[in-house]
Amino acid sequence: MNKPLRRVALAMMAMVLLLMANVTYVQVIQADDLRHGPGNGRTQRAEYAKQRGQIIAGGQSLANSVETGDELKFQRTYPNGPLYAPVTGFDSPTYGSNGIERAMDSILNGSDDSLAFNRLSDMITGRAPAGGDVELTIDPAMQKVAYDELTSKGFQGSVVALNPKTGEILSMVNSPSYDPSPLASHDNNVAAEHWQAMENADGSPMSNRSVSEIYPPGSTFKLITTAAALDDGYQPNSTVTDAASITLPGTSTKLPNYGGNTCKGNTLTEALAHSCNTAFAEIAGKVGADKLRETAAKFGFSNDLQIPMTVAKSDLGPMSDDASLYQSGIGQRDVRVTPMQNAMMAAAIANGGKLMKPQLVKSTRAPDMEVIDELKPEQMSQAVSSTVADQIRAMMLKSEQYTKGSGKISGIDIASKTGTAQHGDAADKPHGWYVAFAPAEDPKIAVAVIVENGGDEGAEATGGSLAAPIGREVIRAGLQGGG
Amino acid sequence: MSQPGTSAESTSGSNTASSGDTRRGTELFLLVCSAVIVTFALMLVEISQENTITRQLFIYGAAYLALFGGAHVAVRKWAPYADPLMLPLVALLNGLGLVMIHRIDIAKETEYAVRQIAWLTLSLILFALVLAFIKDHRVLAKYSFTCGFVGLVLLALPGLLPSAISEVNGAKLWIKFGPLGQVQPSEFAKILLMIFFASFLVSKRELFTTAGRKFLNVELPRPRDLMPMLVAWVAAIGIGVLEKDLGTSLLFFGIVLVMLYIATERAIWVVLGLSLFALGAVLAWQTVTRVQSRVNVWLDPLHHEDGYQLKQALYGLGSGGIGGTGLGSGSPETVPFSNSDFIITSMGEELGLIGLIAIFLMYLLLMMRGLRSALAVRDSFGKLFGGGLSFTVALQLFVVAGGVTGLIPLTGLTAPFLAYGGSSLLANYILIAMLLRISDAARRPQAPAKPKPQQAPIAEAHTELVERPR
Numbered sequence: 001m002n003k004p005l006r007r008v009a010l011a012m013m014a015m016v017l018l019l020m021a022n023v024t025y026v027q028v029i030q031a032d033d034l035r036h037g038p039g040n041g042r043t044q045r046a047e048y049a050k051q052r053g054q055i056i057a058g059g060q061s062l063a064n065s066v067e068t069g070d071e072l073k074f075q076r077t078y079p080n081g082p083l084y085a086p087v088t089g090f091d092s093p094t095y096g097s098n099g100i101e102r103a104m105d106s107i108l109n110g111s112d113d114s115l116a117f118n119r120l121s122d123m124i125t126g127r128a129p130a131g132g133d134v135e136l137t138i139d140p141a142m143q144k145v146a147y148d149e150l151t152s153k154g155f156q157g158s159v160v161a162l163n164p165k166t167g168e169i170l171s172m173v174n175s176p177s178y179d180p181s182p183l184a185s186h187d188n189n190v191a192a193e194h195w196q197a198m199e200n201a202d203g204s205p206m207s208n209r210s211v212s213e214i215y216p217p218g219s220t221f222k223l224i225t226t227a228a229a230l231d232d233g234y235q236p237n238s239t240v241t242d243a244a245s246i247t248l249p250g251t252s253t254k255l256p257n258y259g260g261n262t263c264k265g266n267t268l269t270e271a272l273a274h275s276c277n278t279a280f281a282e283i284a285g286k287v288g289a290d291k292l293r294e295t296a297a298k299f300g301f302s303n304d305l306q307i308p309m310t311v312a313k314s315d316l317g318p319m320s321d322d323a324s325l326y327q328s329g330i331g332q333r334d335v336r337v338t339p340m341q342n343a344m345m346a347a348a349i350a351n352g353g354k355l356m357k358p359q360l361v362k363s364t365r366a367p368d369m370e371v372i373d374e375l376k377p378e379q380m381s382q383a384v385s386s387t388v389a390d391q392i393r394a395m396m397l398k399s400e401q402y403t404k405g406s407g408k409i410s411g412i413d414i415a416s417k418t419g420t421a422q423h424g425d426a427a428d429k430p431h432g433w434y435v436a437f438a439p440a441e442d443p444k445i446a447v448a449v450i451v452e453n454g455g456d457e458g459a460e461a462t463g464g465s466l467a468a469p470i471g472r473e474v475i476r477a478g479l480q481g482g483g
Numbered sequence: 484m485s486q487p488g489t490s491a492e493s494t495s496g497s498n499t500a501s502s503g504d505t506r507r508g509t510e511l512f513l514l515v516c517s518a519v520i521v522t523f524a525l526m527l528v529e530i531s532q533e534n535t536i537t538r539q540l541f542i543y544g545a546a547y548l549a550l551f552g553g554a555h556v557a558v559r560k561w562a563p564y565a566d567p568l569m570l571p572l573v574a575l576l577n578g579l580g581l582v583m584i585h586r587i588d589i590a591k592e593t594e595y596a597v598r599q600i601a602w603l604t605l606s607l608i609l610f611a612l613v614l615a616f617i618k619d620h621r622v623l624a625k626y627s628f629t630c631g632f633v634g635l636v637l638l639a640l641p642g643l644l645p646s647a648i649s650e651v652n653g654a655k656l657w658i659k660f661g662p663l664g665q666v667q668p669s670e671f672a673k674i675l676l677m678i679f680f681a682s683f684l685v686s687k688r689e690l691f692t693t694a695g696r697k698f699l700n701v702e703l704p705r706p707r708d709l710m711p712m713l714v715a716w717v718a719a720i721g722i723g724v725l726e727k728d729l730g731t732s733l734l735f736f737g738i739v740l741v742m743l744y745i746a747t748e749r750a751i752w753v754v755l756g757l758s759l760f761a762l763g764a765v766l767a768w769q770t771v772t773r774v775q776s777r778v779n780v781w782l783d784p785l786h787h788e789d790g791y792q793l794k795q796a797l798y799g800l801g802s803g804g805i806g807g808t809g810l811g812s813g814s815p816e817t818v819p820f821s822n823s824d825f826i827i828t829s830m831g832e833e834l835g836l837i838g839l840i841a842i843f844l845m846y847l848l849l850m851m852r853g854l855r856s857a858l859a860v861r862d863s864f865g866k867l868f869g870g871g872l873s874f875t876v877a878l879q880l881f882v883v884a885g886g887v888t889g890l891i892p893l894t895g896l897t898a899p900f901l902a903y904g905g906s907s908l909l910a911n912y913i914l915i916a917m918l919l920r921i922s923d924a925a926r927r928p929q930a931p932a933k934p935k936p937q938q939a940p941i942a943e944a945h946t947e948l949v950e951r952p953r
Contacts, residue, residue, distance in 0.1 A: 001866045002858055004745045008870060009854045012877040016847045019881065020840055022890040026800045027836040034801020037785060039794065042802045042814045 041071070044093055048072035053108040053131035053367065055088050055100055057138035063088045063101065063180075072186050076101075081179035083147050086158075086172050086208045087138060087360065089309075090180035094191040099208070100134060100360065103308035107132040107364045107372075114364070114372045122367075130367040137168035137362045137375065142445075145477035149470040150175035150451070157451040157467075158209035158339040161474055164347035164437060164446045166377040167356030169307065170478060172340075178205040211311040214336035215450060218421030218463065219275045220433045221331025223345055223392060225284050226272055228295035230388040232287045234268055236395060240279040242266040248281075248323040255281055255326060258420070273398040275418065277330045284329020289319040292328065298383040300344045300355060307340070307360045314341035331419060343448035345383075346435040349396070350415070350443030353389035355380045397440050403464040407472035412479060413440040414472065418463030429454030432466030438475045445478045447471050506567035507559050513571035514555055518548035521578030524810055528586045531811025547578055550607055557611035561618070562923035566856060569922070572849045573900050573915055576842070577603065577908075580901035582810070583822065583829050590816035595903050602905040606912035613916035620920045624682040624864045631679030637668035638676070638718070638735070642725030653773075654728040654895055669722075669731045670910035673875060674917070677738060681868040683711070684746035688863070712752070715739040716759045723767060729774065730882055730894035736760060737878045742871045746863075774892075781892040792819050796887050799832035807835025823903045824895060827884045842901070843884070850877045856922030869921040872914050 026034070034040065051074050055063040062084045065074040076091045078084065089099015097105065106112035110119065110131035122129045139161075146159035150173060161170040178201075182194035198206050207213060230236075242263035245256035255277060257263060263276035271279035284292055293316055297303065305311040317334020319325045327333035340358060348355035357378040364373045384392070396415035403418055419433030432455060437446040449471040454461035522544030529536055551574045558565055581603070585596035617623065623630070641649040641656050649655045651665065659665040719736035723729055740756035767774045776789045784793040795818040803813060815821045815829035822829070831839040850873050857869030879899050886893040897904045899911045 001745055001748065001863060001870075004748045005854060005858050005866065005870050008741060008745060008874060009851065012850050012854070012874065013847065015877055015881040016843050016850075019884050019888070019890065020843055022885070023800065023831060023836060023839050023843075023888050026797060026888055027804055027831065027839070030797070031801040031804045034798050035804070037794070037798050037801070040798035040802065041817065042798065045814055 045072060047109060048074050048093065050074070050110065050128065051130040052076065052091070053110070053133040053365075055104075055108070055134050055136065057084070057087075057136040057143075058140040060140055062136070062138075063091075068186060070186050075186055076181075076184035078180045078184070081181050082177035082205075083143060083173075084138070085177045085180050086174040086210055087136060088180060090183045092180075092183040092191055093186060094188050095183055095195060099309060100136070103306070104134045104361065104364070107134055110367070115366060118366045118368070132367060132372065133365040133369070135362045135365065136360055137163070137170065138172070138360070139170040139478060142171040142474050142478045143173060146171045146173040146449075146470065146474045147175065147177070149473050151177075153456055155451045155455045155466075156203045156453065157449065157455075158213070159447065159449050159470065159474055160210050160339045160343040161445055161447040161478065162343050162347045162356075162358055164350035164443045165356065166375070167347070167358045167380075168362070168375065168377075169358050169360045170445060171474065172210045172360070174205070174207075174209045176201065176203045176205040208309070209339060209450075211307065211309060211338055211340045214312055214314060214338055215431055215433075215452075216421040216423050217331040217335055217337040217342060218419030218431065218433055219277075219331055220342055220345070220417050220419035220435045220448075220463075221335055221337070222272055222275065222280045222329075223349065223396075223417050223435070224296050224299060225280045225287075225292065225329045226268065226392055226395065227299070227349075227384045227388060228287045228291050229268065229283045230391055231295060231384060232291055234283070236269045236391050237267045239266050240268055240271050240276075241282050242271075242276065243278045246278045246281060246326075248326050249285065250321060251323050253323070255330075269395045269398060272395045272417070273402050275399070280329045281326035282329075285322055285326050289325050289328075292316065292325070293319070295384075298355070298381045299348055300341055300380060300383075301337075303380070305340075305358070307358050309360070311340050311358075312338050314338055331421065339448045339450050342433065342435045342450075343446055346417075346437050346448060347443075347446035348383040349389050349392050350437035350446045351389075352386040353382055353384040355383045393440060396436075400436070403468050404462075405464045405466075405468035405472075407469040407476070409438075409472060409476050409479075412438055412475070414438040414475060415440040415443075416468065416471070418468060420462045420464075427459060429458050430461060432461050432463040434463050434467035434471040436468075436471050436475065438479065445475050447474050449474070505563045507555075507563060510558065510567035510570055511552075511555055513568070514551050514574055515548065517571050517575035517578055518544055518551070520575060521547055521582060524579060524582045525585070527809065528582055528589070528811035531809060532586070532589050547581075550604060554607045554610055557614050558919060561611075561614040562919050564926040564928075565919040565923040566852050566926070568852050569849060569915060569919060572845050572852075573912075576845055576849075576900040579830070579842070580826060580898075580903075583815070583826055583833075583901075584903050586811055586833075587816050587822045587829065589811075590814075595822055598905070599903050599908070602908045605905075606908045609909060610912040610916045613913055614920060617917070617920055620865055620868065620917065620924060621862055623678045623868070623917075624685070627679045627682030630675040631683070634672040634675030634679060635718075637672035638722065639725075640668055642722065650727075652895075655726040656728050656731060656895075664905065667904070667906035669726075669728075669735075670906040671913075673735065673738065674872075674910060674914055676735070677742070677868060677871040677875070680739060680742050681864050681871060684742060685863045685867055688746055709755070712739065712743060712756060712759070716756075716763065720763050720767075723763075724771075727773065728895055729767070729777070729892075730886075730896035733882055733894060734875070734878055734896065738871055738875055741874045741878075742867055745867055745870045777892045777894070781889065784889055792825070793887070793889060793893060795819070796825050796828040797889055799828050800888065803832035803835045805836045807831075807833050807838055809833060823897055824883065825887050826902045827898050828887050830901070831888070843880075846876065846880050846899075850874075852922070853918045856918060856925045859925035860921050861925070865921050865924060869918060872918050872921075875914065876911075 052065045054061050063078050065076055068075045089101040091097040091101040108131045115132055142161055150157055155175055157175055159173040163170055178198045183191050185191045244262045245254045248255055257277050264274050296316055301314045314337040316328055319328050324333050328335050357380045359375055362375050363371050365371050393415050396417055400414050400416040414436050416436035421431040432451045434449040437443040449467040451466040455466040526540055584599050588596050648659045649657050651657045656667050656669055657665045719732045723732035743752045768778055780787045780790040780793055784790045799815055799818055810833050813832040815832045818825045853873030857866050860866055876899055879896055882894055883896040883898050885891040897907045
């Protein structure tokens with residue numbers, strides 16, 4: 001019987017070898033696919049097993065983790081969710097993450113290299129591992145005012161406010177907004193229901209208008225055209241056309257001023273203050289596409305920017321002929337900006353021409369509150385000379401004087417520019433823009449406001465009537481409110 | 484093996500009495516090693532689960548060593564010549580299994596480890612009793628018909644009992660004793676039936692080797708000789724249908740087949756048996772939805788709606804990768820039955836491919852030592868019985884590990900010694916006791932009443948070199 005016994009031994013070896021070959025295939029070749037397979041909760045559980053750090057602004061907690069009794073140990077909650085949603089983003093077991101939650105993930109979840117020492121000491125001391133905190137530059141008072149101003153009237157739009165000297169982002173508000181808390185629910189159904197509701201809601205509340213949406217800038221773009229002109233030899237009192245309308249070169253299309261009126265002045269200063277289209281169309285034609293593009297780029301157009309979320313690129317479009325150059329000069333045709341870009345433009349002018357990099361993170365801290373990293377102001381470019389900046393500032397002060405709308409602040413000079421951007425909407429309800437900084441002599445706040453589609457005023461809406469009051473309230477909150 | 488001069492396999496005429504080395508010291512040393520490994524594994528679990536490391540841990544380690552120390556004493560006393568590797572291998576597998584069961588207990592807040600330790604204690608007592616009372620495995624052959632009858636009854640009983648007291652998780656394999664627990668009689672039946680088969684086949688060996696008709700140059704067995712296999716086949720199908728358990732059915736038929744092959748030395752039995760098995764499998768696949776579902780899940784485990792268990796198991800294996808997540812640091816508890824049927828994948832997740840292969844090698848070593856004893860033992864019954872016992876371990880491992888890793892369709896069996904399960908543990912310790920008994924017989928020096936020095940005729944004798952007296 002020994003012969004068959006030996007054969008059985010061989011068969012048994014073959015069986016075990018087969019098992020080994022199979023597990024090798026599963027654990028080596030298939031491993032990566034399996035690790036990330038749908039419904040493999042292991043990676044996620046590891047992620048939620050420890051307490052994620054907080055997102056803080058002005059001493060308030062904007063996002064923190066609470067312990068739950070369920071499988072994923074910690075659940076994210078967002079006090080004042082919709083108010084800060086464009087900043088915090090969400091962290092959802094079902095839908096992943098975005099906003100600061102995504103951009104600062106390695107700090108918040110504690111895996112960042114800068115937290116290596118903390119991880120080690122946690123391991124040695126047996127302390128429960130936790131993520132680091134992220135403190136933001138957001139000013140809660142301004143954030144709240146901006147949000148209330150937009151939402152109380154049911155506007156769709158965005159407000160971005162910057163500290164022109166440091167690039168700190170003081171507010172970043174969207175309307176409509178959404179509550180990130182239900183998305184962070186550990187119950188997939190709750191998250192999915194909320195997600196669907198937000199996807200189907202009017203005005204796409206989950207889109208971060210401040211940095212991800214691009215809009216026609218309308219007359220606010222005239223600031224760039226002005227900067228290009230001044231840089232190109234124009235003076236504030238240089239004579240420009242005051243014609244009620246001009247014909248675009250090479251076409252028979254008429255380009256009129258707002259309301260079809262003759263401009264109430266024929267200097268560059270007057271033209272900006274009264275926002276005369278004809279003058280700026282011609283100026284754009286004179287300085288040329290390259291100069292315009294170059295100036296815009298110095299203000300931040302077409303640049304990659306992380307705040308740390310990625311900011312969509314603002315762009316001038318092709319400007320392939322003179323007609324399109326003329327139209328681009330007044331912020332029409334293919335010119336597109338983010339509210340963030342418009343705020344950067346105002347901030348650069350406010351800061352003597354120096355464009356500071358917008359930043360949202362003030363500091364990062366280890367779980368034991370020790371500061372790991374702090375915001376260092378970074379200059380992105382010298383957009384214009386300080387002389388040109390001062391000249392534009394003076395023009396913007398004048399512009400503010402002619403701008404209607406409520407909310408003017410006594411004792412504080414605001415330098416501003418409005419925009420009313422038509423965008424081929426069926427009913428042609430324009431977007432109302434307001435970019436401003438204050439106090440004009442020592443700017444502490446630069447702001448950009450957009451109210452989409454005529455707000456509550458329809459086709460008659462202007463930047464001055466819609467957006468300016470909001471911008472002024474935000475500035476007031478920043479300068480006087482503080483709480 | 485270090486027996487000088489002669490290996491135990493070439494038995495005729497040689498005298499091995501001179502070898503007094505029973506290797507029991509080796510066994511004890513290896514048991515201490517496995518106690519150290521198991522204690523260390525337990526320590527890793529506690530660290531990863533952020534429990535405090537206390538002296539308690541070492542007390543557990545010592546208790547484990549004491550339990551197996553008891554088994555070692557039993558072997559030393561009643562089977563002193565037995566293979567020194569088998570008990571430490573079993574102890575290590577069982578210890579690692581206990582650590583994993585404990586680890587899943589922590590995750591799920593259950594208390595299976597304590598129960599498993601109780602079963603282990605009972606198993607080791609039974610193990611010692613088997614060694615103590617069965618002094619010679621050949622005695623078993625005398626009771627072969629009793630064993631066969633009891634085995635058959637045990638095998639059939641759950642299938643005939645009402646589902647209320649016999650069905651667990653869809654398989655009618657159990658007998659429930661209310662709150663006392665439940666046993667799976669088929670686990671014991673398989674050993675009893677092996678005794679019967681070994682004895683039956685040895686006594687009727689000649690019959691089966693008688694040539695029948697020749698067909699295509701192959702000598703077919705005579706039709707009437709096919710009867711035992713057909714009976715086994717029908718019985719296997721009966722188990723599959725009545726008890727709704729394919730694993731037991733497959734195991735049972737596989738054992739019969741292999742024992743038939745070992746007894747007759749004719750491969751035609753295997754061919755016929757496998758054909759019958761294939762026929763049965765196709766029949767089952769055509770008619771039983773449960774089987775169809777299992778096969779479909781096996782073909783596409785990640786996307787089939789019934790594939791949740793296997794999918795989670797594969798996810799666990801994949802997440803473990805080559806090095807594993809580390810003991811206590813994975814999520815094996817996500818997989819249903821992670822401490823019993825799927826304990827192999829739990830090990831694979833936390834110990835990785837390296838750990839899993841080590842476990843497979845431990846099993847392989849165990850089987851090979853068992854088979855070696857069967858080869859070495861002198862009587863046919865012992866060879867056949869030993870071969871059957873070893874193959875049982877192999878087949879159980881193959882069916883369960885192959886099932887949970889997606890190699891073959893999933894059937895319900897437990898990994899011997901590793902998985903949670905009282906009946907399986909009891910039965911497998913009896914199995915190991917019997918293998919040790921056979922191995923003891925194989926390695927025991929044949930003690931002639933008086934060693935007759937084989938003196939060569941003077942004329943042919945060499946001259947011997949005698950050392951110069953100093």
